Amino acid sequence: MEFEFPTPLTTVPSTANKTGVWRTFRPVINYEKCIRCYICWKFCPEPAISFVPGDKYPAPSEAFLKRDAVEINYDYCKGCGICANECPKGAIDFVLERGDGQ
Amino acid sequence: MKTMITGNEAAAWGARLARVKVVSAYPITPQTKVVEKIAEFIANGEMDARYIRVESEHSAMAACISAENTGVRTFTATSAHGLALMHEMLMWAAYARLPIVMAVINRAMAPPWSIWADHQDSMAQRDTGWIQIYSESNQEELDAVLMLYKICEDKDVLLPAMTMMDAFILSHTMEPVDIPDQKLVDDFLPELDLPHRLDINRPAGHGSLIMPEGPVMEYRKAMADAFAGVRDKILKVEEEFREIFGREYGGLVEEYRTEDADAIAVVSSTIASTSKEVVDRMRERGLKVGLARVRYFRPFPHRELREIAKKTDMLGVIDRSYTFGYGGALYAETKGVLYGHSDIPVKNYIMGIGGRDVTPEILEKVFMDMLKIAKDGAVDTEVEWVGLIGDERWSA
Numbered sequence: 001m002e003f004e005f006p007t008p009l010t011t012v013p014s015t016a017n018k019t020g021v022w023r024t025f026r027p028v029i030n031y032e033k034c035i036r037c038y039i040c041w042k043f044c045p046e047p048a049i050s051f052v053p054g055d056k057y058p059a060p061s062e063a064f065l066k067r068d069a070v071e072i073n074y075d076y077c078k079g080c081g082i083c084a085n086e087c088p089k090g091a092i093d094f095v096l097e098r099g100d101g102q
Numbered sequence: 103m104k105t106m107i108t109g110n111e112a113a114a115w116g117a118r119l120a121r122v123k124v125v126s127a128y129p130i131t132p133q134t135k136v137v138e139k140i141a142e143f144i145a146n147g148e149m150d151a152r153y154i155r156v157e158s159e160h161s162a163m164a165a166c167i168s169a170e171n172t173g174v175r176t177f178t179a180t181s182a183h184g185l186a187l188m189h190e191m192l193m194w195a196a197y198a199r200l201p202i203v204m205a206v207i208n209r210a211m212a213p214p215w216s217i218w219a220d221h222q223d224s225m226a227q228r229d230t231g232w233i234q235i236y237s238e239s240n241q242e243e244l245d246a247v248l249m250l251y252k253i254c255e256d257k258d259v260l261l262p263a264m265t266m267m268d269a270f271i272l273s274h275t276m277e278p279v280d281i282p283d284q285k286l287v288d289d290f291l292p293e294l295d296l297p298h299r300l301d302i303n304r305p306a307g308h309g310s311l312i313m314p315e316g317p318v319m320e321y322r323k324a325m326a327d328a329f330a331g332v333r334d335k336i337l338k339v340e341e342e343f344r345e346i347f348g349r350e351y352g353g354l355v356e357e358y359r360t361e362d363a364d365a366i367a368v369v370s371s372t373i374a375s376t377s378k379e380v381v382d383r384m385r386e387r388g389l390k391v392g393l394a395r396v397r398y399f400r401p402f403p404h405r406e407l408r409e410i411a412k413k414t415d416m417l418g419v420i421d422r423s424y425t426f427g428y429g430g431a432l433y434a435e436t437k438g439v440l441y442g443h444s445d446i447p448v449k450n451y452i453m454g455i456g457g458r459d460v461t462p463e464i465l466e467k468v469f470m471d472m473l474k475i476a477k478d479g480a481v482d483t484e485v486e487w488v489g490l491i492g493d494e495r496w497s498a
Binding site: 003005006007008009010011013014017 | 298304305
């Protein structure tokens with residue numbers, strides 16, 4: 001095998017590695033409880049939590065719909081559970097992956 | 103210009119003459135004067151380099167790696183615990199194929215604290231992928247820094263190197279040293295042209311994750327192949343060096359009076375210079391002993407040692423460290439490369455640990471023991487510690 005350089009230089013972005021397949025437990029946001037405080041977004045080390053328009057998901061009351069909702073990107077979430085641990089409302093469930101992507 | 107300088111100053115002069123662009127280091131006895139001297143050169147405007155102050159040796163090597171990645175020549179120096187703290191970054195430098203050169207002043211590891219010479223610190227780093235050379239004199243130390251940049255920066259090599267000298271025996275002792283003319287060094291050593299340097303016109307990730315089916319193993323093999331070619335580069339660069347500067351050191355292993363020797367000592371660093379004196383004295387009395395001074399431990403001089411074994415009836419390998427596996431590293435590897443090539447007895451002498459003085463008188467006893475083994479054709483003890491307190495056999 002011939003190499004152009006003596007050490008690997010990666011020319012694809014690191015997002016090409018979909019590390020979500022490493023996950024054993026899946027965080028699932030319960031939008032009926034989520035008050036959109038964004039603490040999970042701040043703590044996510046990946047980061048695999050991003051903002052989406054407020055009306056994309058339900059909320060505990062209509063007033064919350066004016067604020068952006070959060071969404072977990074399962075392509076990169078490794079299932080560390082920090083978001084579930086930090087959520088002040090207990091609105092993130094941590095469920096065992098079944099291996100079928102569900 | 104011939105002048106009187108210490109080994110530490112010789113290493114600093116090597117970095118200055120090599121026009122090193124970035125130096126990052128953390129002070130530790132007995133290395134401190136190397137980087138103090140460089141700081142002085144930079145402060146006086148005698149050296150056009152950036153000195154990066156850091157909080158540890160791990161960070162010093164990380165800074166050198168980052169700087170070298172941009173394609174500039176870097177230098178650092180350390181000893182003992184500082185070298186041990188660098189361990190992780192040493193592998194990073196080697197696997198990233200960065201030709202960094204570092205002076206290591208060999209010092210014993212603690213506990214108990216000992217700041218004196220032995221080789222435990224650098225021997226413990228022998229598997230990190232760095233070229234290793236052990237100097238015998240201050241002149242050799244300066245010359246080694248210049249030659250190593252040329253060897254390491256070769257496109258077929260691209261590996262880092264550490265150049266070792268014994269604590270205090272060289273680091274703090276003044277010797278006459280010829281400081282070469284800058285113009286000659288510039289002719290000998292071209293500017294670094296690192297093929298894989300960071301380049302904004304070629305955005306790329308360095309050291310990213312690769313899965314097991316990716317070419318990690320192939321890159322390691324390519325590095326092993328590069329290491330296998332280092333021997334010839336060393337010989338070639340030393341020949342070029344001799345033509346320009348008029349000095350030579352004998353390649354990977356310097357042989358001293360090995361002709362028709364009944365027994366040859368295999369030894370490195372300053373114990374070798376004392377041994378040369380002992381060899382001379384014994385030869386005057388008709389005792390046929392010789393010396394093989396191992397300069398490069400990485401790459402290991404397997405071809406040279408196999409040839410030397412053909413010339414004599416026994417080898418006595420002197421180690422200034424102990425691997426806690428079986429014997430010293432120089433002994434274990436020497437015996438390993440002789441297997442299937444030579445049947446002569448090989449004995450290991452563990453000496454000078456923690457800076458214990460290795461005197462001509464004790465070395466003469468070692469040589470006499472070697473001659474007896476050569477005559478008997480068998481070793482009494484495979485690994486023997488020499489010079490322990492209260493040991494009558496070896497006391498001078």
